[in-house]
Structure formats: structure tokens, C-alpha cells
Amino acid sequence: MTIEAVAWYDREAGTYTLQATAKAKREINRITKETEGWSVTGSGYDPKNGKMIILLRKAFENKNSWIKFANTLSFDVHELAKSGKKKVINGRRNRKRR
Numbered sequence: 001m002t003i004e005a006v007a008w009y010d011r012e013a014g015t016y017t018l019q020a021t022a023k024a025k026r027e028i029n030r031i032t033k034e035t036e037g038w039s040v041t042g043s044g045y046d047p048k049n050g051k052m053i054i055l056l057r058k059a060f061e062n063k064n065s066w067i068k069f070a071n072t073l074s075f076d077v078h079e080l081a082k083s084g085k086k087k088v089i090n091g092r093r094n095r096k097r098r
Contacts, residue, residue, distance in 0.1 A: 008080040
């Protein structure tokens with residue numbers, strides 16, 4: 001599985017944005033299925049790397065509900081902080097399964 005996901009919080013809109021990148025259409029379908037209820041705000045294709053990109057957006061009540069949702073995903077999600085640093089928010093769960 002080659003899904004790479006980065007998420008960040010938009011304070012002005014009060015929503016989380018999830019940017020996911022995958023090589024296969026099957027993986028994009030998996031992302032779409034696991035993020036049911038999210039609105040697709042953009043999509044594209046990177047011909048240089050041969051990857052498809054999808055942008056999704058959803059509002060959560062608080063940060064804990066966002067983290068609880070992220071833990072249900074089958075792929076690691078890196079959260080982008082205001083400072084620009086990335087932090088895996090659901091990686092511990094995935095490491096236990098491996």
C-alpha cells in the first residue's frame with residue numbers, strides 16, 4: 001500500500017483538510033470509502049511521480065474527535081502543525097499490527 005496522507009487544521013474555516021496521495025486507483029477508492037461523509041475539495045494527478053492526489057475536508061467538534069477518526073484509518077496520517085512540522089497521529093496503532 002502506497003498511501004501517503006497529510007492533514008492540517010484550517011482555523012479560519014474550522015475544518016480539517018486531508019491530502020492523500022496514492023499510485024493506484026484502488027487505493028484512491030479505499031481512501032474515499034474510509035472517509036465517507038467528507039467533502040472532496042480537489043483532486044489531481046502528478047505525471048512526474050505517477051501518483052493521484054485527493055483533497056478532502058470535514059469539520060470536527062474538537063481535536064479529540066479528529067484523532068479518534070484518524071485512528072480508524074488503515075493508513076498513517078501525518079498532521080502538519082502551524083510550525084510546519086509533521087507528526088504521525090495514528091501510527092502507534094498501525095505499528096502494533098505489523
